Amino acid sequence: MAKSPVTVTVTGAAGNIGYALLFRIASGAMLGPDVPVRLNLLEIPQAVKAAEGTAMELNDAAFPLLDSVNIYDDVNQAFEGSNVALLVGARPRTKGMERADLLAANGGIFGPQGRAINDHAADDVKVLVVGNPANTNAFIAAASAPDVPADRFNAMMRLDHNRAMSQLKEKTGTPISEIEKVVVWGNHSADQHPDVSYATLAGRPALEMLDAEWLSSYFVPTVAKRGAAIIEARGASSAASAASAAIDHVYDWVNGTPDGSWTTAGVASHGEYGVPEGLIFGFPTISRGGAWEIVSDLDISDATRAGIKRNIAAAQEELDAVRDLGIL
Ligand code: NAD
Ligand code: LMR
Numbered sequence: 001m002a003k004s005p006v007t008v009t010v011t012g013a014a015g016n017i018g019y020a021l022l023f024r025i026a027s028g029a030m031l032g033p034d035v036p037v038r039l040n041l042l043e044i045p046q047a048v049k050a051a052e053g054t055a056m057e058l059n060d061a062a063f064p065l066l067d068s069v070n071i072y073d074d075v076n077q078a079f080e081g082s083n084v085a086l087l088v089g090a091r092p093r094t095k096g097m098e099r100a101d102l103l104a105a106n107g108g109i110f111g112p113q114g115r116a117i118n119d120h121a122a123d124d125v126k127v128l129v130v131g132n133p134a135n136t137n138a139f140i141a142a143a144s145a146p147d148v149p150a151d152r153f154n155a156m157m158r159l160d161h162n163r164a165m166s167q168l169k170e171k172t173g174t175p176i177s178e179i180e181k182v183v184v185w186g187n188h189s190a191d192q193h194p195d196v197s198y199a200t201l202a203g204r205p206a207l208e209m210l211d212a213e214w215l216s217s218y219f220v221p222t223v224a225k226r227g228a229a230i231i232e233a234r235g236a237s238s239a240a241s242a243a244s245a246a247i248d249h250v251y252d253w254v255n256g257t258p259d260g261s262w263t264t265a266g267v268a269s270h271g272e273y274g275v276p277e278g279l280i281f282g283f284p285t286i287s288r289g290g291a292w293e294i295v296s297d298l299d300i301s302d303a304t305r306a307g308i309k310r311n312i313a314a315a316q317e318e319l320d321a322v323r324d325l326g327i328l
Contacts (some may be wrong), residue, residue, distance in 0.1 A: 005036040005067040007122065009082040011113065012089025013041035013071070014050035016236065017130060020243035021088065022054060026063040030247045031084075031254055038067045042078035042089065075116040082121040084254075086246055087113060087141065090131025092237035099133040099189045099227075100318055107327040110137040114144030114153075121148070126253055126290075130156045130246055134188045135266055136318040138280045140328060142268065150278060151291065154253070155266030157192075157282035159238070159245035160184040164194045164223045171219075172209055174201040183284040184223070184264045185273075185304065186311025187318070192282065193307025194223040198298060257287045265292055272296045273308055279315050 008025055012018050018041075024030060025037055039058070043051045048071060055069040072078040079085060090106040093099060109131065117125060125148060129138035134155040142153035164182045168174060180200045185193040196215065199206035210219070222229075230238045249265060257263055265285040269275035272283060272294045284295040300308075322328045 003035055005038040006031055006083045007038045007040060007081045009040040009042060009078050009085045009121075011042040011078070011085075011087050012131065014043050014047040014054060015088065016092075016239035017088050017242050017246075018051075019054060020240040021086065021246060022058055023061060023063075024243065024247050026058055026061065026066040028063075028065045030250050032251075033065075036065050036067045039069045040078050040080070040082065041069065041071045042075060043071065043073055044089075045073045048073050075112055076120050079113070079116045079120045082117065082125055084250060085117060085121065085125060085127045086130060086250070087127060087137065088130045088246075090137070093132065093231065094237075095231055095235075100321065102132050103136065103318060103321050103327075104325055106131055106133070106137060107140060107322045107325060110140040111144045111327060114141035117141065118145035118147050124290075125152060126250070127153045128156055128246060128249055128253075129153065129266075130242060132188070133318055135280045135282075135315055136322060138266065139278070139319060140322060142278075142280070143328060150268040153268065153280065154249065154292070155188060155280045155282075156242070156246060156249055157184055157188055157264045157266040158249040159242050160188060160192055160194065160223060160226075160282065161264035162241070162245050162248065163226045164196075164219075167219055167222055168196070168199070168201060168206065168210075171214070172201055178202040180261050181284070182264070183262070184282050185308050186282050187314045188266065188282070189314055190224050190228070191311050191314040192224050193304065193311060194220050195304055195307065197301055197304060198284075252287045253292065254290060255287075256289070257285075262286050262295055267292050267294065270294070273300065273305075275308065275312055276316075279312065281311065281315065 138155040181198045196206040285292045
């Protein structure tokens with residue numbers, strides 16, 4: 001028997017990430033090859049026409065799994081019955097800006113969206129925040145949705161995780177499929193702490209194959225500053241790789257991570273590794289039965305402990321800034 005459609009709400013649907021994301025959702029790449037999708041697109045009124053153009057193309061692609069596409073500029077309608085919500089719609093940074101500079105521009109978007117999710121989404125809703133600064137925006141949305149468990153609000157750290165794997169592949173030639181147990185701790189900002197302490201490359205400990213100097217002087221800053229490097233090169237913020245990371249994140253959340261492996265997800269802390277409860281933080285995570293579990297029993301090095309501490313401070317600084325702006 002055919003499955004009933006899953007309602008997926010995508011905000012910022014007419015933007016660059018939206019354009020790279022929607023076609024992959026409709027193809028089945030995000031939820032699976034036998035799951036029909038009902039797409040609800042949310043845009044600001046000025047961009048509704050552009051979203052209509054994207055919807056025309058989605059329909060013209062004749063995806064067998066695409067049940068329907070609906071476009072809204074009303075936040076409550078857009079989240080009605082939503083099972084999966086991808087909060088992408090927000091301003092991207094441009095050359096020279098740090099992600100924290102986006103707080104004033106974007107922070108105000110996520111309170112009303114959190115409230116609309118609280119009041120209108122399905123009971124099983126899963127929310128992934130992509131719009132920057134993603135961890136803080138996810139915190140704002142979660143804080144505005146008291147009836148939805150905080151564990152259902154994630155921030156996208158998967159792009160950072162994928163970037164780390166890509167650097168390891170480039171350095172060692174190890175295929176991506178044989179790179180395991182990388183993690184990017186913390187905030188999706190230049191403070192993030194990419195960590196290969198537990199990683200294996202084709203079964204061998206990464207720390208035996210990589211020298212400490214390359215890790216600290218090249219690997220960590222290259223991964224942490226990759227977003228800025230892409231803005232510098234393209235003249236625009238990463239879009240297709242961000243969309244791909246969102247697909248990976250939700251796929252794993254819904255379908256589970258492979259046995260014996262983990263990934264990085266930005267999830268609400270329950271106090272693991274000294275991260276204050278509720279902070280949405282990049283952790284090593286395993287997905288089972290539609291829920292993330294934080295891998296909480298790792299013996300962490302002094303460098304990792306320092307990286308986590310730096311990220312707690314960065315995340316709290318962003319939260320203080322939104323409190324000063326009256327957003328929280
Ligand atoms: P874009 O400017 O191309 O598109 C953003 C879209 O959002 C626009 O169409 C705009 O009209 C829409 N929008 C703005 N406010 C909205 C609202 N209140 N409701 C609904 N839609 C709204 O930007 P983009 O390149 O698609 O990037 C989107 C966001 O994703 C940016 O904040 C960017 O920094 C962020 N991003 C995050 C990651 C990550 O890893 N977490 C990676 C890349 C980009
Ligand atoms: C990225 O990491 O590519 C995005 O967060 C965009 C940015 O501002 O860096």
